[in-house]
Amino acid sequence: MTQPSPSPATEAAHVAGAPDPAPAGRRRRRFALPNTYAILVALTAVVWALGFVVPAGQYDLVDGAPVPGSYHHVEVDASFGDRVLDLFQAPVNGLYGVEDPGSGFVGPYESGSLTGAAGVFLFVLAIGAFIVTTTRTGAVDAGIGRVAARFRDRGAAVIVALMVLITLGGSTFGLGEETLGFYAILIPLLLSLGFDRMTAVGVVLVGSVVGNMASTVNPFMTGAASDAAGIPIGQGIGLRALLLVVFGGLAIAYVVRYSVRVRRDPSRSVVGISAEDAELAAGVDTGSLVMSGRQKVVITLFAATFAFMVFALVPWAQVVHGPGAASYGWQLDWYFPELTALFLVMAVVIGLVGRMRGEALVGSVLAGASEFLGAALVIVLARGITVVMHNALITDTVLHALEGLVSGAGGGAFGVLVYLVNVPMSFLVPSSSGLATLAMPVLAPLADFAGVGRDLVVTAFQCAVGTVALVTPTSAIVMGGLSLAKVPYGRYVRWVLPLLAVLVVGSFATLMLAALL
Incomplete structure (x- = not known):
């Protein structure tokens, strides 16, 4: 006997990750983890x-x-x-x-x-101010649209490229909490390419964690452990490099395999594609590859800020010569207090370049910090x-x-x-x-x-x-x-x-x- 097909409402609920409606007269109880x-x-x-x-x-x-x-x-x-x-x-x-x-x-x-967690807490708020201010200039939307247009049919290549970079960052300089700023940028891009929010989590979270897991010269992981164990940081680097290739490859393949399935059939998303996600994806303009000169300057400053963050974090002398080596004269050895100041300053600079003035600039900075406050509070509870x-x-x-x-x-x-x-x-x-x-x-x-x-x-x-x-x-x-x-x-x-x-x-x-x- 042919079964009746599900109604459009049922299919929409399934795609959105909601439970199927229970039959009339019967209430379904379904276990769900708390928030x-x-x-x-x-x-x-x-x-x-x-x-x-x-x-x-x-x-x-x-x-x-x-x-x-x-x-x-x-x-x-x-x-x-x-x-x-x-x-x-x-x-x-x-x-x-x-x-x-x-x-x-x-x-x-x-x-x-x-x-x-005060340092990380304030860093996350500063990241929020920086990203939201950059977004309000319109440069981020234009940049995402440009990438989405060029890679509309090669979304998997975008995932591979992003995960390779993030994994290498975790392995070499301990890219971790700093990746929290990536979500606001990558989620609209990946949604516009037909993926879901879990794909973004796979790219950022899984990529950085696996990179740290297979750390080669990460001073916060390998450096600290090698120093405490009384051995040079380079001892065992061959095995760790092999792990980086193998484990990194497995992680990338896992995320790509899932993301491709979701793109072919959105109902297979484990988190669903909500109306908000669809609206966010539709807001990415993939019809134009043109960016204004001012937008290009903003994007350059945006990318340069993250690149400078990488340079400022790495204790180069320890990476080259091992734990205990004296710092180079140009080595900054920055951490969260300095990075917080960096992103706040650059939020103002980018706002000014994007022609924000007075209350508009201040409001953008405050709105960015407010949007990231929930994540910052989670970090505080975890540290508690x-x-x-x-x-x-x-x-x-x-x-x-x-x-x-x-x-x-x-x-x-x-x-x-x-x-x-x-x-x-x-x-x-x-x-x-x-x-x-x-x-x-x-x-x-x-x-x-x-x-x-x-x-x-x-x-x-x-x-x-x-x-x-x-x-x-x-x-x-x-x-x-x-x-x-x-x-x-x-x-x-x-x-x-x-x-x-x-x-x-x-x-x-x-x-x-x-x-x-």
Whole structure:
């Protein structure tokens, strides 16, 4: 018997990602993950509760690094009321940082305290001001239209080119939170080429995370881990370069395969194509390849700002000569405070070039910061979870328990065990440089007893951090990016799980073979 075809309303709802209407008289219940903010608040409460169950403890520190074998139990010098207050202050502490109970010193994580997300928070707002101001000049729409017109029939080539650049950026200079500014530019472009918002997440988030996972000379990942392990940054670079090619290729193929399916059949989009998406795509003018001289100047300034950001971030002396090398005279070593100032200044410059004056320019800057405020708040909530763990003094306890798992292991099992040990630690300490400083001095010497090189520990660390960074809700890159892309966390996790499984299996195989060779 022929089944009746679905109504246009049903098909539209399916494309938009909405559940199919339930039959009359029957209500369908469908499980759905809560929104990003609810997930982070719930995780904060769970981690806070674990602070009363998991024993508090610390390692002794020498130059900010834990001393193997020095772990000891301590008491948390705080009343129950103080700890309840700590729970409710988690977002505030996530923004400003936390004071170490023992030293009374507020500073970097390596000094015994935990920095807040204020730098990233303000950076995201500045990025918003910069992008929205640039967009209001009309140059971005003209540029996107030009690219969309030229690559109308070669959308996959655009995805490949973008992911190659982003992956290389992650591998060489740690491109991560900086990619949050890319979504506002790439989403209209990719929608106009027939793709969806998940494609943009794949290009930006997956590209940067896999690049960091297969880091070659990234000073914030490989540099910090190699330095803490007591080896040169170049040791093991051959294996990591191979991982970059293999894992980067797998990630690009995964995103391209999905995006091509969506372009052929929009109903296969896991997030749907909403009316807002269709309107945004239709707003991209693909009928003209002409840009005015003023628009070309704006686009040049826009691209030059991001290029200068790359130059300012990279500690060139360490990349060339290894950790501990003295800085070059022209090396800037900028970080989020300087980058925030850069993007705010350039927002004003671009606004003036685009003939914005007075209230129009100020309003554009404020509107941009306002549009990115949601993503900035997500970052603060995610950092608050780490602060709660730090205040409860249970981070070192978890590390000490995991340290015992790899002691005495040898051969091919050692690299896999080091990977597994770093997985829960990567969730608890989302900062790659912070985790490297914490874990590497403890785990790296164990490689000597296992008869393998310490560079294998660094590679296992990177693989673990990378796979966890694809999905962890404590990461600013994940939660902030999904918020900007308007992609639900639950749908993203289900979409990326097959790629995550491939990367885990590939990491295991690589680490076992590297340990045996």
